[in-house]
Amino acid sequence: MMAERFTASGVAIAVDPGKMLDELCAHFVEHSTVNRDGDLVTLEMTIGKADIRHEGRALAIELSCRSARALQNVRSVLAEHLFEFAGEDRLELTWSDAPKADRLPDLREIRVVSARNISPHMRRVTVACDDARHFAHGGLHFRLLIPPKGRVPVWPKLRADGRIEWAKGEDALTVRIYTFRNINLERGEIDIDFVLHEGENMPGAEWAVNARPGDIAGALGPGGGGVPDATSMILAGDETALPAISRMAAEIPAGTRLRIFLEVDSPSEELPLVSAGIVDLTWMHRNGAPAGTLGLVEGAIRNALADADGDTFVWAGCERSEAKRIRDFLKTERGHDRHRMSIGAYWER
Numbered sequence: 001m002m003a004e005r006f007t008a009s010g011v012a013i014a015v016d017p018g019k020m021l022d023e024l025c026a027h028f029v030e031h032s033t034v035n036r037d038g039d040l041v042t043l044e045m046t047i048g049k050a051d052i053r054h055e056g057r058a059l060a061i062e063l064s065c066r067s068a069r070a071l072q073n074v075r076s077v078l079a080e081h082l083f084e085f086a087g088e089d090r091l092e093l094t095w096s097d098a099p100k101a102d103r104l105p106d107l108r109e110i111r112v113v114s115a116r117n118i119s120p121h122m123r124r125v126t127v128a129c130d131d132a133r134h135f136a137h138g139g140l141h142f143r144l145l146i147p148p149k150g151r152v153p154v155w156p157k158l159r160a161d162g163r164i165e166w167a168k169g170e171d172a173l174t175v176r177i178y179t180f181r182n183i184n185l186e187r188g189e190i191d192i193d194f195v196l197h198e199g200e201n202m203p204g205a206e207w208a209v210n211a212r213p214g215d216i217a218g219a220l221g222p223g224g225g226g227v228p229d230a231t232s233m234i235l236a237g238d239e240t241a242l243p244a245i246s247r248m249a250a251e252i253p254a255g256t257r258l259r260i261f262l263e264v265d266s267p268s269e270e271l272p273l274v275s276a277g278i279v280d281l282t283w284m285h286r287n288g289a290p291a292g293t294l295g296l297v298e299g300a301i302r303n304a305l306a307d308a309d310g311d312t313f314v315w316a317g318c319e320r321s322e323a324k325r326i327r328d329f330l331k332t333e334r335g336h337d338r339h340r341m342s343i344g345a346y347w348e349r
């Protein structure tokens with residue numbers, strides 16, 4: 001039986017649709033499988049598919065997704081990128097079944113319950129959410145919306161063109177991506193693990209450092225991929241991917257073979273990992289070298305693949321340039337099946 005599909009058609013009238021199509025291909029290659037056949041581009045994402053055809057002054061868009069939520073997400077991501085690529089040029093984007101300008105269906109308010117360091121550079125913030133169940137399925141990640149200090153949050157709304165309308169000026173929110181580390185449905189509480197990384201002006205890490213019971217933020221999600229469906233996996237990443245890898249390890253079916261490679265600064269940053277799988281875990285230490293400079297995640301994947309078969313699912317989350325090298329290696333040198341890999345740029349140096 002065919003799974004139910006949720007579809008929408010859109011038309012984008014643009015000044016230079018051909019150039020926008022080129023930019024879409026260049027950008028989405030990091031997030032999806034991009035197929036181009038002349039004027040037709042197909043973006044295949046885990047949650048759905050977008051066909052985009054260049055026709056005269058327009059891009060004709062057909063979306064097809066597995067759920068209403070996925071459709072809403074794909075539409076808003078695409079709409080946001082189309083407007084970004086149009087820049088100052090005029091762009092008119094309309095949808096067959098225009099979204100109602102309203103509250104975002106995937107947005108929930110979260111309230112800090114407690115915060116504590118679980119290792120020297122990892123801080124766990126536990127938040128309460130009236131509808132924690134909403135985040136339990138459909139992806140491991142979310143956008144954390146941090147309101148400006150001392151102001152009542154003005155949450156984003158959905159626009160008829162599919163974009164998200166964000167508050168501006170004094171009410172502008174800061175947005176960063178994080179992982180739901182644990183979701184406790186009974187208590188209606190969620191743990192989020194924040195890396196206290198080096199740097200200046202880092203609103204995400206600072207929000208965690210300063211989190212006090214009662215602080216309010218927004219969570220927009222879930223999204224960004226879930227637990228891969230495979231019997232054998234290589235999971236590799238630095239500390240920003242530790243929450244995602246820990247959650248995947250905790251959720252995979254018993255018997256799944258996992259080779260896990262985790263890069264942290266030192267043994268004091270190692271955290272216990274629980275899994276029903278058959279786990280072979282290697283910790284890798286930077287010993288004071290700056291994060292994202294040693295290529296440890298890339299090296300681990302190259303080594304591990306030397307004696308792995310083509311069915312092995314390869315998952316990685318790390319610094320952007322290292323993620324790109326891993327992706328290039330898997331695609332070009334190794335010829336790894338693109339449906340059996342997920343390589344994420346988790347942060348950028």
Ligand SMILES: Cc1cc2nc3c(=O)[nH]c(=O)nc-3n(C[C@H](O)[C@H](O)[C@H](O)COP(=O)(O)OP(=O)(O)OC[C@H]3O[C@@H](n4cnc5c(N)ncnc54)[C@H](O)[C@@H]3O)c2cc1C
Nearest residue numbers: 177178179194195197199202203204205240243347348349
């Ligand atoms: C799908 C996904 C899931 C993620 N899940 C988590 C998670 O659960 N926990 C988590 O902590 N992070 C997670 N991240 C990474 C997080 O979004 C980034 O580290 C983000 O940049 C943090 O924002 P910030 O405001 O603290 O710093 P930013 O304002 O983004 O950056 C400030 C400065 O800090 C540097 N910087 C940022 N991150 C790091 C780092 N990790 N190490 C060293 N320097 C850094 C930047 O280069 C910049 O110079 C995830 C990212 C993605 C894409």
